Structures are given as C-alpha cells and as structure tokens.
Amino acid sequence: MTVTPLYLAIDFGSQSVRAVIFDNNGNVVLKHQRYPLKYLHPEQGFVEQQPVWFYQQVAICCQNLQLLALAQNLDLSELRTLGITTMRNTLFNLDANGQALRNAIVWLDQRKASNTPTLHWGWRLLFSVANVLKPVLATINTLQGEAFINYIAQHDQHNWQKTEHLLLLSGYITFRLTNHYVDSSANIISHLPFDFKTQQWHKPTSWQFQALAVKTSWLPKLLKVGERLGQLTASAQQELHIAKPLPVIAMASDKACEVLxxxxxxxxxxxxxxxxxxxxxxxxxxxxxxxxxxxxxxxxxxxxxxxxxxxxxxxxxxxxxxxxxxxxxxxxxxxxxxxxxxxxxxxxxxxxxxxxxxxxxxxxxxxxxxxxxxxxxxxxxxxxxxxxxxxxxxxxxxxxxxxxxxxxxxxxxxxxxxxxxxxxxxxxxxxxxxxxxxxxxxxxxxxxxxxxxxxxxxxxxxxxxxxxxxxxxxxxxxxxxxxxxxxxxxxxxxxxxxxxxxxxxxxxx
Known part of the structure; x- marks a missing residue:
C-alpha cells in the first residue's frame, strides 16, 4: 500500500489565520480558516491584541482540521511535520516565565516613539560629518521612531523593565508549540537589531543596538529555513488535537512563503x-x-x-x-x-x-x-x-x-x-x-x-x-x-x- 506523506502548514496573516494539510504533491487535503480577525484599538491608530488570542486562533484552526478529518473519514496518521508563516513586525514582550506582560502590537499599528535612545557620540559624529552618510542618520531616526520597542520603553517603562524575552508572532507561536525561545532567521522582518545580509543578530556594539531599546539576552536563537525548531509539547498536542509530537520546521515570513x-x-x-x-x-x-x-x-x-x-x-x-x-x-x-x-x-x-x-x-x-x-x-x-x-x-x-x-x-x-x-x-x-x-x-x-x-x-x-x-x-x-x-x-x-x-x-x- 502506497503511503502519502502529509504536512501541516499554518499561515497567520493580517486578516485571517488558516491551517492547511497538504500532501507531497501540493494538493490541499484539508483546510480551515478563521476570518476576519478582530483587533483591539484602545486609541486611534493603535492596533493590538492579547498574546494568548493569537495562539488560540491557531489552536481552533487545528482543532477544526481534526473535526473535518473525522467527518470525512480521513486518516491523518501520515502527518509528518508542521511549519508556520506569519505576518511581520508584530511584537510580544514576555517575562522570565514566558508570561505575556502586555498586549502584542500588530504591524498595522501607527504609534511612534518620540523619545528614543541616543547613539554613542562616535556614531553620531561619523554620520553627521561624512556627507555621504548623512542620509543614514535620517533613516536611523525613522527606524527609531517606528520601532515598537522604543515606544514601549518610553510609554510602558514598567513592562519594558520586566521584559526577558522579545518575540515576533512567529517566535511566539513557536514558543507556545515547543516551549523554546527560537525563530527562523527568515522571519525577522521588524525594527530589531537584525543583520538582513548575514541573517543573524547584530553585534552588541553595533549602532543598531544603540538605536533600539533592546537587550541581547531578550532575543531568540535563530535557525535557518528547513531546520528543526523543536517539536510539539504534550500540552500543545492536546490543545491542537494532534495525536503525535510533530517536529516544527523553520520557515520564513508570509510574503516569502507566498513568493515560493x-x-x-x-x-x-x-x-x-x-x-x-x-x-x-x-x-x-x-x-x-x-x-x-x-x-x-x-x-x-x-x-x-x-x-x-x-x-x-x-x-x-x-x-x-x-x-x-x-x-x-x-x-x-x-x-x-x-x-x-x-x-x-x-x-x-x-x-x-x-x-x-x-x-x-x-x-x-x-x-x-x-x-x-x-x-x-x-x-x-x-x-x-x-x-x-x-x-x-x-x-x-x-x-x-x-x-x-x-x-x-x-x-x-x-x-x-x-x-x-x-x-x-x-x-x-x-x-x-x-x-x-x-x-x-x-x-x-x-x-x-x-x-x-x-x-x-x-x-x-x-x-x-x-x-x-x-x-x-x-x-x-x-x-x-x-x-x-x-x-x-x-x-x-x-x-x-x-x-x-x-x-x-x-x-x-
């Protein structure tokens, strides 16, 4: 009897979240989607939501896949791995125990920081004296204002000081599934001290760390696309109604996955x-x-x-x-x-x-x-x-x-x-x-x-x-x-x- 491998793909976008099971030929076997998604708007231009809500949407989608499989008498025993792609620049502050400190800020949010970290005088001198680098300083100022973590440091100092882990949506969902603070290097599209060329975190001495209110210890370990981030914990299996501890594989941001x-x-x-x-x-x-x-x-x-x-x-x-x-x-x-x-x-x-x-x-x-x-x-x-x-x-x-x-x-x-x-x-x-x-x-x-x-x-x-x-x-x-x-x-x-x-x-x- 020929065995058909199955794969679970989760896509958390701005307007919907979906869980889709594919076979190895690219055929959709099962799909469940939640749409539209509702966010909180405590002030004009603010877009946020409780962190646990994001995980709940993923869990509900996966639970419904299992219900669909039962209704259609489909065998999911050949489900082999799981991958997650998400919208970008959606920020989560967690404490030392992995508990959320505040609502996550979604990329659609328009708030800006006005009081941002000051660069070391050496960097400021370099950027201001060299004419060719003056536009860099303007770009840095824009980056600092748009960085959600700088806004949090300015307006929510209490929770900023209690932060021990800083994750994007992809990293947060991965943490809830595997209990590991880890993410794919291809997911880090945000105002964080990330080197897009080498696809690793910048060195602590870089101007990026000085421009952003981020500590190196807060950032997750980064793995390459296709590497194993971990496997489903027993609690995640129960919450998603998945029978076995599927490996969770590193992916990339939503647009990168759509391109492929x-x-x-x-x-x-x-x-x-x-x-x-x-x-x-x-x-x-x-x-x-x-x-x-x-x-x-x-x-x-x-x-x-x-x-x-x-x-x-x-x-x-x-x-x-x-x-x-x-x-x-x-x-x-x-x-x-x-x-x-x-x-x-x-x-x-x-x-x-x-x-x-x-x-x-x-x-x-x-x-x-x-x-x-x-x-x-x-x-x-x-x-x-x-x-x-x-x-x-x-x-x-x-x-x-x-x-x-x-x-x-x-x-x-x-x-x-x-x-x-x-x-x-x-x-x-x-x-x-x-x-x-x-x-x-x-x-x-x-x-x-x-x-x-x-x-x-x-x-x-x-x-x-x-x-x-x-x-x-x-x-x-x-x-x-x-x-x-x-x-x-x-x-x-x-x-x-x-x-x-x-x-x-x-x-x-």
Missing amino acids: GAGCYRAGQLHISLGTAISVTLLNDKFIGPKAFYPAYPSLVPGLYLTEVMLPHGLNVLSEFIQRHATELQFLTDTFTYTKGQSTSIEHLIELYLAANNVTARDLVFELSKFDQVTNYQQGFVNLTSHSIFEQYVAIQESVVNSINTALKQLLKRVQCSVNKLVITGGGANSRRLLQAISEKTQRTVDKPEVTEAGTLGVAIILAMQDKQYSSIAEAVNSMCAETTVYTPVTISTLTRSTGKNDTNSEQK
Whole structure:
C-alpha cells in the first residue's frame, strides 16, 4: 500500500489565520480558516491584541482540521511535520516565565516613539560629518521612531523593565508549540537589531543596538529555513488535537512563503501580491534593498534575497469603497444568476456588471495618495460630476494599477533588471479585469497560478523538501505548484502550463 506523506502548514496573516494539510504533491487535503480577525484599538491608530488570542486562533484552526478529518473519514496518521508563516513586525514582550506582560502590537499599528535612545557620540559624529552618510542618520531616526520597542520603553517603562524575552508572532507561536525561545532567521522582518545580509543578530556594539531599546539576552536563537525548531509539547498536542509530537520546521515570513508558493524560486523572477497590502517583490541574488539604506529581506531559497516594495495602499481602498456603498450595490445579488462553484462575492458581482455594461472611468481620476486624508471619498476624485459608483470604482481600480506600475518601474531601475513576466497571487488575483489591466499597463505577461493557498503551499514545499521528498527547490516547485493562467497585454490567453516549466522570465544585468 502506497503511503502519502502529509504536512501541516499554518499561515497567520493580517486578516485571517488558516491551517492547511497538504500532501507531497501540493494538493490541499484539508483546510480551515478563521476570518476576519478582530483587533483591539484602545486609541486611534493603535492596533493590538492579547498574546494568548493569537495562539488560540491557531489552536481552533487545528482543532477544526481534526473535526473535518473525522467527518470525512480521513486518516491523518501520515502527518509528518508542521511549519508556520506569519505576518511581520508584530511584537510580544514576555517575562522570565514566558508570561505575556502586555498586549502584542500588530504591524498595522501607527504609534511612534518620540523619545528614543541616543547613539554613542562616535556614531553620531561619523554620520553627521561624512556627507555621504548623512542620509543614514535620517533613516536611523525613522527606524527609531517606528520601532515598537522604543515606544514601549518610553510609554510602558514598567513592562519594558520586566521584559526577558522579545518575540515576533512567529517566535511566539513557536514558543507556545515547543516551549523554546527560537525563530527562523527568515522571519525577522521588524525594527530589531537584525543583520538582513548575514541573517543573524547584530553585534552588541553595533549602532543598531544603540538605536533600539533592546537587550541581547531578550532575543531568540535563530535557525535557518528547513531546520528543526523543536517539536510539539504534550500540552500543545492536546490543545491542537494532534495525536503525535510533530517536529516544527523553520520557515520564513508570509510574503516569502507566498513568493515560493507562486512558483518563484529563481533570481530575476518577479512576484506581485494583491492583498490588503500590495507588494512588488523581486527574487535577487544580490543584496539590494528597494532604495538606499533599506535592506533586502530573507527568502526561502538559499542564496537569494527579496527586494521588495510595499505600496502604501492596497486593495483595502476598493474594499473600503464597497463597504461605503454596500446598500447601493445590493441590487447586484438579484441581477446575476450563478452556476455551481461560481463566486458570489460582491467583488465578483461588480466584475460581472462592469463587463456586461462595458463600464469605463471616462475622464474620472482618483488620487490614491488622498485615501487616508479624506473622510468623504468624493474629495479624492478629480473631474467628478455625474459619474456612477461603478465608474468611480473603475477609477479607483485604475489608480491602484498605476501605483503598481510606478512601483515596478522604480524597483527595476533600482536593481537594474529587465523583467518580461509578472507572477501575481493574492485575493486581488481573482479579478480577471484587474490582472488584464496590470498586463496592459505594464506591457508584460501576467501569470496567475491557479492556487488559493500560495503562502501555505510555500510552507508545504519546504516541509516536503525537509522530509526528503524532493532533492531540489526546482523539483519540488515543478511537482507541487499549480497550473497557471496567462494574461497578455493584448488579450486574455486560455493557455495554461505548469508553473516551474519555464527556465527564466527575466534577465539580471
């Protein structure tokens, strides 16, 4: 009898947390998702939550997987390993006993520190005297203000002094599962004293430690992608309803896993994630950040980095517009008939209406930069007269496409790389109209992998490799990644192919 290995991938994102069981061919066996996630907002601009809440969401997802398995009479005895990917820059302060001292601050939080640590006079002199390094000082000042730990040191001195362990979300979940203070070096994307090039903590004498209110003893041990972080404790097994002490394997941040799950594993491949936030990411064999004095991030592929541009506005702009006009859009649910398996989301219904009525924005323009500055959407429009809400929707969508094109041009100029193909995943990739618009605007082919779980699939690929199912990333991607629909700047092609079949899609200079 042939045994099929199974792998548990957990993805904790900004809006949802999901637990997915894959087989070694990349097929989804079981999935449970909790959405939407609710955060606490004690003050305007604050986004936080109780630490135990994060672990509870993971536990509930895993418990429901077991219930689904029982209902479907599925045997999970071949479940071999577990991997976790999470959103970035979400900070946890724990005491010496591993107890949370305060609410965790989520990356969406906008608070800033105003009273930050002072650099040693030698560093200040160097940065101020050398003209070429003066921009570095400005970058350091920005880093210090945005660092959550500096805010805590300034405004919550009591709990800062009691801190003995400082973890990101990935490290906190790992601690709750294994009872080890350890994390993957590819997960440390935060305002912490981390060397992105060597992927280790900076030395205590570095300016990074002086700029941040962090002690070396607080930081977790870092392991490489694919290494074993520990195994499920008896209590974690009971809480997750998992029958055996699964090994927990080191992964990377959510975007890095999504890039691999989309089939991107070679230098020069470019990935766009269309989600609440939009990121434009190039896999790079050179350590080049998106702009001067900013780092490239770790990837799941050894020897490669992620040069990433995060757009200030994502598809949350369109989501907010839909929410504000929900009543006016209600008629769409009665307008279109459905076939089995067809999406009934309001976004899909809008797509159908736009196509059926050939809606354009006419001369309407939306200034995306004003999104956070206006309480009335109409103030963000230029030339708004008698335009319908659908024409307004198209104008906003066009502004998002323009911002992606601008970010793409800036990124390629920065890294001196030519790219003729874009790989796009995320919730927005379900919009054929949006993908075609990106293809037209950028004048590049767009590949859309037919996968709904790119992030967790990236986790599963590494787990399968760690389990010796594949001898290389290329072999794993070719076997586990999904078919891809191709969009061209002229028409939508019906061509599909295996993601890993092409040898290259770009040329690095």
